Amino acid sequence: MTQRLQDIAASSIASWIPVAILAALPFIVGGSWTFTLGLCFANSIGVLAVSFLVRYGGEVSIGHTFFTALGAYAVGVLDTRFGVSLWASVPLALLLGVSLGIAFAWPSRNLHGIYLAVTTLALALAVPEMINNLDWITGGYEGLYVSTPLVPGVEMGLQRYYLGLAMLVAVAAAVARFRLSRQGMTLLLAKTHPAAADAFGTRRVWARIAVMGISGGIGALCGATLAFSGSTVSPGGFTFWQAIFLLVGSVVSFYGLSLVRVLIGGAFVTLVPQLLSASGAWIPVFYGLSLLGMILLGHYLPRIQKTLARRKGGA
Numbered sequence: 001m002t003q004r005l006q007d008i009a010a011s012s013i014a015s016w017i018p019v020a021i022l023a024a025l026p027f028i029v030g031g032s033w034t035f036t037l038g039l040c041f042a043n044s045i046g047v048l049a050v051s052f053l054v055r056y057g058g059e060v061s062i063g064h065t066f067f068t069a070l071g072a073y074a075v076g077v078l079d080t081r082f083g084v085s086l087w088a089s090v091p092l093a094l095l096l097g098v099s100l101g102i103a104f105a106w107p108s109r110n111l112h113g114i115y116l117a118v119t120t121l122a123l124a125l126a127v128p129e130m131i132n133n134l135d136w137i138t139g140g141y142e143g144l145y146v147s148t149p150l151v152p153g154v155e156m157g158l159q160r161y162y163l164g165l166a167m168l169v170a171v172a173a174a175v176a177r178f179r180l181s182r183q184g185m186t187l188l189l190a191k192t193h194p195a196a197a198d199a200f201g202t203r204r205v206w207a208r209i210a211v212m213g214i215s216g217g218i219g220a221l222c223g224a225t226l227a228f229s230g231s232t233v234s235p236g237g238f239t240f241w242q243a244i245f246l247l248v249g250s251v252v253s254f255y256g257l258s259l260v261r262v263l264i265g266g267a268f269v270t271l272v273p274q275l276l277s278a279s280g281a282w283i284p285v286f287y288g289l290s291l292l293g294m295i296l297l298g299h300y301l302p303r304i305q306k307t308l309a310r311r312k313g314g315a
Contacts, residue, residue, distance in 0.1 A: 018260060019169055026161055034161045036270065038229035041164030044266025045171050046222035047249035049215050051262065052175065054255045056187050057211040059112070062243050063120030066104075067097050067216045069127050069238040071223030076144035076233035077137055085148045086163070086228055093224040094217050101216020105209040124243040128235040143234025146227050156231075164229040168266075171221055172259040178214075179257065187211055245269045252294045268294065 026034050046068055053061050071093035078084035078092070108119050131138045138144070150159050178184045190197040190207035197204060227233045246269065253265030272290055276283050 018263065019165070022165055023162075026158060031157055034157055035229075036274065038161045038164040039226065040263075040266045040270040041168040042222055042225035042229050042266075043246070043249065043269045044168050044262045045225055046219060046246045047253055047265035047269065048171060048175065048257060048262040049218035049222055050246050050250040051253060051255040051257055051265075052218060053211060053215040054250065055257060056184075056191060057208055057215070058191050059208075060117050060247065061120040061215070062117055062240075062247055063123030064215075064219045064246050065238040065240070065243040066120075066123035066127050067101065067219030068223035068226065068242075068246075069131065070096050070100060071220030071225075072227040072233045072237070073131070073138055073144070073223075074220070075224045075227040076139075076146055079146045079148045079227075080139070080144045081137070083148055086150050086224070090221070090224050093220045097220025097223075098213045098217035101219075102209055102213040104216070105212035109205050109208055121240075124240045127238045131235040131238070139234075141235060143232050143236075146231055146233065150228070160229045160231065164225050167221060167225045168262075169259065171218060172257075172262060175218075175257050176259075248291060252291065252298075254298050 022037070025037065029037075046064060049067065050061055050064055053059055074093040074096055075086060075089040078089040104123070108116060111119060132140050135141075147156075149156060150163060186197065186200075186202050187207050187210060189200075190202050190204045194204040197207065223238075226237065230237070249265030249269040251265075252268045253261040256262065256265075268290075272287060273283070276286050276290075279286050
């Protein structure tokens with residue numbers, strides 16, 4: 001029992017170490033890195049949204065930019081048109097994401113695999129056109145600028161950074177708590193053993209709808225964080241390729257739902273393209289090799305660790 005409590009305490013401390021390091025970074029690195037890391041935190045939330053759908057719904061989405069755009073424009077429109085800060089726009093973004101996630105899941109509740117993936121693809125392809133056709137409120141190609149401070153009197157660069165970090169930590173903590181809850185166990189049971197879940201009164205169809213609603217809400221929070229941390233909202237940030245990048249981040253994190261895992265996925269999505277920006281025409285090649293390297297590393301790392309542990313034990 002004592003060993004179990006020690007393991008739990010050690011795990012809790014280890015999970016807070018990255019947060020403490022990231023909280024101190026703005027006082028160490030320059031302003032450009034602070035801005036980039038703020039975007040990394042926002043993209044990590046998007047990776048978490050896609051991974052949640054995979055882990056609890058067993059489905060892949062290539063259209064989550066629909067939900068991120070929803071959250072981003074909820075913040076952008078309320079800020080630009082009405083001067084409303086994130087205190088009011090973030091709850092609205094979450095509500096819209098959950099509601100439209102459920103609205104999308106209901107007609108597609110019986111679709112699985114590639115059929116559902118193609119359906120979400122339609123969302124990704126429609127997002128830029130929808131934004132441009134609603135230019136009277138979205139600003140069209142020019143987009144919107146988010147400038148209302150969350151805390152008046154505090155430097156905006158720091159606000160954009162710490163809001164992204166706080167939002168990521170809050171969402172990851174909420175998901176971690178959900179995973180241990182009875183509702184989380186029920187949704188997981190509906191995915192892995194639908195017959196058993198049905199015997200306990202949980203139909204798989206309703207579980208899938210609930211998962212899409214939660215995933216859509218997390219995606220909207222990603223968009224809201226992107227809008228504030230990135231300061232601008234425009235159609236170029238919600239293209240089909242952005243949806244692919246979120247899926248790539250989810251794959252790199254091996255569909256993990258922990259803070260460290262989603263940070264790895266978000267960092268790959270945000271930082272790798274910037275590090276390769278000077279490679280010219282070789283960018284796609286190096287990006288593909290980086291992705292392959294991360295997947296192979298994640299696949300073989302547990303085996304390497306087991307081999308080293310056996311050798312250490314034998315010695």
